[in-house]
Amino acid sequence: MSAPIQPAPAGSLLARVIGLLIAVVLTAASAGLGVYQNLPAQQVIIYSAATLALSAWIWRFYVIQFAGDSAGEGGASELRRAWRRYRSGIIGFLVLLAVFIALSLTIDGFFNVWTVISALILLLIIILTMSVGRFMAENRSAFIGLMVLAGLFSVGSMNIDGFASATNVKSMLLFASFLGLASIGQTLVALVGGLDLSIPYVIGAANVGLLYLIGLSVPPWLAVVLIVLAGGVIGVINGILSLRLQGQALIVTLGAGFVVSGGTQIITSIGSAYSGNVFGTVPDWLTNLSSMSGSTFGLPFPPVVAIWAALALILVIGLRHTVHGRFLYALGINRTSADRLFISERGYWISIFGLSGMFSAITGCLLLGWSGGGFIGVGSQYLFMTLAAVVVGGTSLLGGVGGYGFTVIGVLVLQVLTSFLVGIGLKFEWQQFIFGILILPMVALYARSPHIRTQI
Amino acid sequence: MSAAAASNLAPTAVQGARSSPHLLMPMTLLFLLLVIAVLRSPDLVTNAGLGSAVIVVAPLILATYALMSTVVAGRGTVDLAIGPLISFINVTLIQLVAADLLGSPIIVFAYAIAVGMAYQLVMALIVIFIRVQPIIVSLSGYLALSGINLVILPRPGGVAPEWMATWGAGTSVFSPVMAILILASVAWLLMTRTAFFTHLRLMGSDERAAYTSGIQITVVRIGAHLMCGFFAGLSAICFTALIGSGDPGQGTTYTLIAVTALVLGGASLGGGRASIAGSLIGAVDLYLITYVLSTFSFGGIQSFVTDLCYGAILVASLLLTLTLPFIQRHLRNFSSLLYFVALAIVALGVILHSTYHYEAVSAATQPAAGFLEIEALRGAALVEARDTRIWAFIGLLLLVLPVIARTLIVGAPRRGVGPVVYIVVLGLILLGVYVQTHGYSIDNMTHVDGKP
Numbered sequence: 001m002s003a004p005i006q007p008a009p010a011g012s013l014l015a016r017v018i019g020l021l022i023a024v025v026l027t028a029a030s031a032g033l034g035v036y037q038n039l040p041a042q043q044v045i046i047y048s049a050a051t052l053a054l055s056a057w058i059w060r061f062y063v064i065q066f067a068g069d070s071a072g073e074g075g076a077s078e079l080r081r082a083w084r085r086y087r088s089g090i091i092g093f094l095v096l097l098a099v100f101i102a103l104s105l106t107i108d109g110f111f112n113v114w115t116v117i118s119a120l121i122l123l124l125i126i127i128l129t130m131s132v133g134r135f136m137a138e139n140r141s142a143f144i145g146l147m148v149l150a151g152l153f154s155v156g157s158m159n160i161d162g163f164a165s166a167t168n169v170k171s172m173l174l175f176a177s178f179l180g181l182a183s184i185g186q187t188l189v190a191l192v193g194g195l196d197l198s199i200p201y202v203i204g205a206a207n208v209g210l211l212y213l214i215g216l217s218v219p220p221w222l223a224v225v226l227i228v229l230a231g232g233v234i235g236v237i238n239g240i241l242s243l244r245l246q247g248q249a250l251i252v253t254l255g256a257g258f259v260v261s262g263g264t265q266i267i268t269s270i271g272s273a274y275s276g277n278v279f280g281t282v283p284d285w286l287t288n289l290s291s292m293s294g295s296t297f298g299l300p301f302p303p304v305v306a307i308w309a310a311l312a313l314i315l316v317i318g319l320r321h322t323v324h325g326r327f328l329y330a331l332g333i334n335r336t337s338a339d340r341l342f343i344s345e346r347g348y349w350i351s352i353f354g355l356s357g358m359f360s361a362i363t364g365c366l367l368l369g370w371s372g373g374g375f376i377g378v379g380s381q382y383l384f385m386t387l388a389a390v391v392v393g394g395t396s397l398l399g400g401v402g403g404y405g406f407t408v409i410g411v412l413v414l415q416v417l418t419s420f421l422v423g424i425g426l427k428f429e430w431q432q433f434i435f436g437i438l439i440l441p442m443v444a445l446y447a448r449s450p451h452i453r454t455q456i
Numbered sequence: 457m458s459a460a461a462a463s464n465l466a467p468t469a470v471q472g473a474r475s476s477p478h479l480l481m482p483m484t485l486l487f488l489l490l491v492i493a494v495l496r497s498p499d500l501v502t503n504a505g506l507g508s509a510v511i512v513v514a515p516l517i518l519a520t521y522a523l524m525s526t527v528v529a530g531r532g533t534v535d536l537a538i539g540p541l542i543s544f545i546n547v548t549l550i551q552l553v554a555a556d557l558l559g560s561p562i563i564v565f566a567y568a569i570a571v572g573m574a575y576q577l578v579m580a581l582i583v584i585f586i587r588v589q590p591i592i593v594s595l596s597g598y599l600a601l602s603g604i605n606l607v608i609l610p611r612p613g614g615v616a617p618e619w620m621a622t623w624g625a626g627t628s629v630f631s632p633v634m635a636i637l638i639l640a641s642v643a644w645l646l647m648t649r650t651a652f653f654t655h656l657r658l659m660g661s662d663e664r665a666a667y668t669s670g671i672q673i674t675v676v677r678i679g680a681h682l683m684c685g686f687f688a689g690l691s692a693i694c695f696t697a698l699i700g701s702g703d704p705g706q707g708t709t710y711t712l713i714a715v716t717a718l719v720l721g722g723a724s725l726g727g728g729r730a731s732i733a734g735s736l737i738g739a740v741d742l743y744l745i746t747y748v749l750s751t752f753s754f755g756g757i758q759s760f761v762t763d764l765c766y767g768a769i770l771v772a773s774l775l776l777t778l779t780l781p782f783i784q785r786h787l788r789n790f791s792s793l794l795y796f797v798a799l800a801i802v803a804l805g806v807i808l809h810s811t812y813h814y815e816a817v818s819a820a821t822q823p824a825a826g827f828l829e830i831e832a833l834r835g836a837a838l839v840e841a842r843d844t845r846i847w848a849f850i851g852l853l854l855l856v857l858p859v860i861a862r863t864l865i866v867g868a869p870r871r872g873v874g875p876v877v878y879i880v881v882l883g884l885i886l887l888g889v890y891v892q893t894h895g896y897s898i899d900n901m902t903h904v905d906g907k908p
Contacts, residue, residue: 241771244778247726250534251719252774254712258767265760383708384536384595391592397532398589429606436600440582440593448587452667 015079019059026097027052033104047116054120058093058127089130096123118155125151129445141394141402141446145409148442152416160423168419170301171292176415177308178290178370179382179389180408181363184315185235185356186386187407191319192332192352193399194249198238199360199386201257202231203379205264206364208278211374212268215280224286228361234260235357239350246349253353261376278374286369304366315404328352332400388435389414392442413442477784478722478729479792481777482737485720485769487799489744491806496751498810507628509743511698514633515542517739518640518691519714520721522572522684524735526590527718529680530660530727533583533590537597538688539710543703544601545571545692550614550702561619569689576685580678598711605704614702623697633694640690644732647683656680661728717742720773745769797881801853808849852883 030051034044083090100119129144157164182199189196206227213223234256242252268278288294294302319325331338331348339345360379367378393410395402417438421431499505519538526533535541545568552558558567579597583590616624623632647653655676659666667673695706721738723730745766754761 241775245774247724248719248774250725251716252771254716255767255770255774258763259771260767262760262763262765262767266757266764269757269760384598387595388599391595396589397591429603429610431603433600433603433607436596436598436603439599440586440588440596443592443596444586444588447589447592449589451587452663452673456664456668 015059015082018079019056022059023052023055026055029101033101043113046113050116050120054123058123061127061131092126093123096126114158118158121151121154142406142409144442144445145393145406145413149409149413149416152413152420156416156420156423160420163419163423167292170305172415172419173305174290174292174302174370175418176411177302177304178363178367179385179415180308180312180411181304181359181366182379182382183386183389183407183411184311184359184404185353186390187393187395187402187404188328188352189249189356190390190395190397191328191399191402192349193397194242194246194349194353195387195397196238196253196353196356197250197383198234198253198257198260199356200379200381200383201261202234202357202360203364203367203382204376205260206231206361207368207371207378208268208374208376209264210365210368211280211282212278214282215278220283220286224365227365228358231361231364232354232358235360236350236354238357239353242353243346243349265376280374282368282372286365287372288369290366290369304369312404312408316408319403329400334400385414388439391447392439394443394446396447477780477792478777479731479734479737480780480783480795481773482721482734482741483792483796483799485741485773486737486744487803489741489748490803493744493748493751494803494807494810496748498807500747501807501811503629504627507625507631507634509747510629510634510637511624511631511694513740513743514637515691515695515698516710516713516717516743517637517736518687518694519710520717520735520739521640521644521732522687522691523714523718524723524730524732525656525680525683525687526576527723527725528656528660528727528730529677530663531583531590532725532727533680534594534715534725535579535597535684536591536594536711536715537579537601538684538714539712540598540601540605540707541572541575541688542692542695542710543605543705543707544575544608545689546696546706547605547609547614547702547704549692549696550616551608553617554614559617561617564617564620565689565693568693569686571685572687572689572692573682573685576681576688577678580681583681584674584677598707602704602707605707609702609704612699612701612703612705616696616700620697621700624700633697636690636694640687641732641736648732652676652679657728659727713739713742716770720770722777741773800884801856804849804853856883 027048031044031048034047096119104115125147129147153164162168182203185196185199209230210223210227213226214220218226238253238256241256242249245252288303289307290302290304292302294304296303296306319328327338327341327343328348330341331343331345335345363382364379368374371378389410390402390407391397391410392413393402393406393408395406395410414435417435418431421434426434493500497505500509519542523535523538526535548571549558549564549568552567553564558564575597579590579593582588582593625631655666655671656679658669659671659673659676663673666676695710696702717738718730718735719725719738720741721731721734721736723734746762749762749765752761
């Protein structure tokens, strides 16, 4: 205390003692729980040792950080300073621990070796993202997303039978490709600071429209081309309409979406006794393209995954290394300076929306191959899911920051999370609830805006 | 309703005649739709028709108000969770009533408003202290609340409190729902007179400027969210009264409608600009679109045509706002209040015309269920009432027209117009009250007579 220049061994001794005390208390609690639940003695010993080691390590991690940094500060006592500096971490850790203990107490069979390991993995992820993520300025969201992905996957494969099996991975990738294709447009539009809510309606309209065209005995390949072109045209119209109404792009695209979905249904209902229903046979190659049993040049995975991967690669490289991609970012960050560089706002805005419409239509066609029957509401879950994927990935909705690579990570995180929640037997409504609860902390790890006082 | 809207315009009219061209589009659309609606189905302007219209549109208007108070606060705080929040209050209310934990009106109101405010308080704290973009917070809330709603009440059902049972009947304009609506509007208007609202608008249009000029932006933002929660609670009560049960699945619809109504009413999603008149008119516009569309019959493709027209009108009316700068340049002394009164008189004329010719009460076209699930409109025959009403209207028109003409010619650019307009509006309100009370007695009489 008397020598502020020194790393203050006295304070760290006190801190060490407190840390050890906390660790012992936690260990005692966990051992007591184990005995209470009549677990085998070996397991109890393993858990207790793990708890002791981990809590002591975490405490040491924080205390060492603090001792290194606080050499010159002085003033309030060191514990107080440590508290002030690491209170969020400590409180968070205690809350997590409390939740874990509460869950172990309330749910039978929750407390077993896999759960403890899962909890440790989650803790490790959080600590890693907090410590390493701090040094990554640019790709922090990608790093955290990958960490979450790895954690979720390992936890899932430990706790759920068949989670890491080839079938499940294949189905996860299949659904991820649908969401990923639908999110292409949303990502691009978000990069220039807009939102496209017409995506689900265009997907539904393409789904129904394609089957209708096939039912009219148009050659399927031609029908797909026509539908994709029509999607592009719808997107371009969206772009033209919202060009001067960028603040209201949300509502303009929503209205256009209503028009597209209503119009498609009117067209398909004309001359049909069953309004709203279309019938037809989906060609085999389309089914192969996007069904679970599909194969790519003999390899046993549906080609839509390969298509998605190829498109993602093209988009990531294109956004990063071509002049068009860089111009897009320039436009998203600052319209005025982009204008000074002779970057055409009109051209980019309209073509971006055109692409968005095109990819939505492609998604609709592929979903037809997956489901085998036309349904106008097939895209309705993509209304906010595309938005969630973009946001979780780390693309800013204000424009100029992010990219499609981030969205791919976001899509995968959402998909693995869904699969995990399904795997532990949650119903749809609980899944959605947990989704909503989890999006916020995930985004909060990397997308916090600076305080207003730093912006003046 | 029109009277209330008109009086809401007063503050902007005092500030200057050119203050609010954003209301031009929604007002034009309002009267256009009103005229079409009346021509298509004169039942709308009967006591029962207006009553059921109010019942249907009230939750929507209140949801728009709720959204408005956060949108004004800036940072793009479009609360996507507003619909699920209303649904959440609705389903929990129904379940708690079913469990006999809530009963009396005061407790129910307190519960609804408290839940709304508590949720919004949490959201405000997250936005302020965790500093995540508000739209992400609201997206998260949207997913969480829509999920938990289905857990609480898996499918539509349940019964609203007993005292609420008659609210949704919509047989008269003077329903408790109308009272809630008027009180909420007055509350907002009173709020606009406070320094808090000035701070709110300043924060919405430029948060840094607000911070540097010493405004407690944290407090102001929390206040905006609390107001949003308050209106959301009221909206949930009106929604419960409308459907008379619980419905967990209305979230998306209400969110989309409320955002649309707000934008249609000329609010800026960027923050700083939103008027209660705009929100009110925007919400009524949306209702009238569905109403007018429901008076046409397209057979099996009815809902598709409704979707199509709804979207088309939405896009078209937004595109027309692009002409505003042009109009502003060429119509320098445009006063939205005067424009409103002028259009109102034209619309009244049309209403008179259509109701006059339908003296023999025709079989009312029964509108089918549309986008807003309109309750069956129960039209009570008001044959005798019409004569007296019409004379009263004509008398008032004769009185009002010269006054307005004179005002327009002599004092248009000056602030002196204000009082005259207030008098006109007051007269309209008084007339409405007179007609309605008159209609009431006739209505009761026909009820007595008309029982088979």
